[in-house]
Amino acid sequence: MDGTSQAIVRGGSVRRETSRPLCAITGLGKSYDGQLAIVDISFDVQPGEILGVIGPNGAGKTTLLETLAGLIAGDAGEVRWRGHPIPVSPVSFRRGSIFYVPDGIRPYQDQYVAQVLSFFAGVYRKSTSSVTKAIASVGLEPVLDRRVCTLSKGYSRRLLLALGLLSPHELVLMDEPFDGLDLRQTREIADVLREQTRKCRSLLLAIHQLSDAERVCDRFILLSSGRIRGCGTLGDLRARTNLPGASLEEVFLALT
16 A cells, blocks of 8 residues: 555645655653553644644643653654654654644743844744745734744744744644634634645644634544544544534534
8 A cells, every 4th residue: 555645635725645644643641740641642644734633721732742742751652753663752853853833932032033033044044035934924023123022922922933934844733823813813824824734744733722723724633631532534523423514612522
C-alpha cells in the first residue's frame, strides 16, 4: 500500500491524501505526581490538514501538545515522524520539525512588537516581504511600535500567530489560537490558517470553543478527562453517534 493516495474534496478544493501520515502518535501517556493527565493517546496528523483537539479546560489538551512538542517528557507511547520513530522524551529533533504556539504567554515582553518580528524572521532567514505578509495576515499593524507587555490579550494572540506563520516547520501546534479574538477576527484568522495548509503545512489546534473548531478543522480529536472519546471528520463522528446533521457540540456531548 506504500505510495498509494486518495483524492478527497474539502471546501471545494481537492487535496491528495497520502497513505503515510506526517506524524503518528501511539499510546502516548503522561502523569503528574501519580495523577493521569493523558492516557493512551493515539492519532495521526496528515500532510496539509487542520486537526482539532477538542475538549473543555482540564481535558489534557495543553499536556498533549507540550508532550508532542517535546517540552515535557511522555511516560509512555511512541511518536513517528514520516514513519520513523522518535523518543517521547524531549529531543532536539522536534525543534526542527514541530513549532509550538502556546497559550497565555507574551514573548520578549520588554521588546517592541516590530523588533520581535524582525528578530524572529532573522532566526529563520525570512524575507522582509514574508514579515510584511505575516503582519498583514493577523492585523498587527496598529501595535508594531508598542512593547509586548502592553498588548491586549487579542493582540498578544495575534503576535504569537504571526510567529507561527513565520516559522518554517511542517507541523505547527497551536494552543487556543482564537482566544481573545471576536467572531469577525476569528473568521479572518481561520482563513489565514487554511491558507497555510495550501502550502502543505499541517496544523494541530487545541480548541475549547466547538463552534470555532467546526468552522476551521478538517478532522477532530475529542478529548475528555485525558482520554480520546472520538476521532475523525464531523461526518465520521455523526455516523458513530447516529446523529446525522448534528453539530460538533452535539456529537461531543453524545460521546462524552
